[in-house]
Structure formats: structure tokens, C-alpha cells
Amino acid sequence: MSTSESDASHSPEDRATPDALLHARTGTEVAPEDVVLAAGRDVTPENLEWARRKIEAEGAAALDKLLP
Template sequence: MATSTPEESRSSDDVRTPDALLHSAPSSNVTPEDMVMASGRDVTPQNLDWARRKLESEGPAAIEKLLP
């Protein structure tokens, strides 16, 4: 009987960034790159602008809303 591993059971549209790739914890300095990566988006100039605005309006706690 074959068993599947967690990696095999993931859907192909699962775009969450693995925790190991995030280099900042919510209690430390959160960068726009952290925000973009935590949201599962590509790091593009438009997404970095979104993240900067989000951080300016909500502060570092904004990233907590993105994490599961």
C-alpha cells in the first residue's frame, strides 16, 4: 500500500511561503519584502509598494494578519 507524503498531498495552487523562507519574525523589523513573501505574492515593484503602504498604515503588526 502506497502512502503519500505531505508534499505530495499539497494542491498545485498552494502558494504560501514556507516559514523557512521568511527571514523576519513579527516582533522584529518587518520589511516590505517580508510582507510580500508572507502574502504569497511575487516580489515585484508593485507588490513592494503595496507592502510599504500597508506597513505605513498598520505598522509591523500588519504581517500578523497574513500569517496562518
């Protein structure tokens, strides 16, 4: 089987994102919603408050620690 045949059998969703395209931040402020979603939690008032406290305590590293 050639490489093109094996690539054609996989949908784009099956492929992993290349490391060069993964970014923790773009230099902008870290939003509580970002921390909640990176932690795999639902965006609820309680989780947003948890994220705000985490950002206050850890700064931007709060998001960096949750992402690969």
C-alpha cells in the first residue's frame, strides 16, 4: 500500500495536530474561560470562579500547566 492510499483512508479528524501548530497562548491575557476549557470542565459560574482564583494565584502559568 502506498503512502497516498493510507492517507486517503483517514479523515482529517483522525490526524493529530502537528506540534508546530500547538500553542498555549498568543501573548494575550489568559481568560477564565480558557482555563476552564483547557481543564476539560464545563463553563459554569463555579468553574469560572475557580479559574479566576487559579489565574490570580498562578498568572498565565495557570493555562500553561493545563496544556501539553
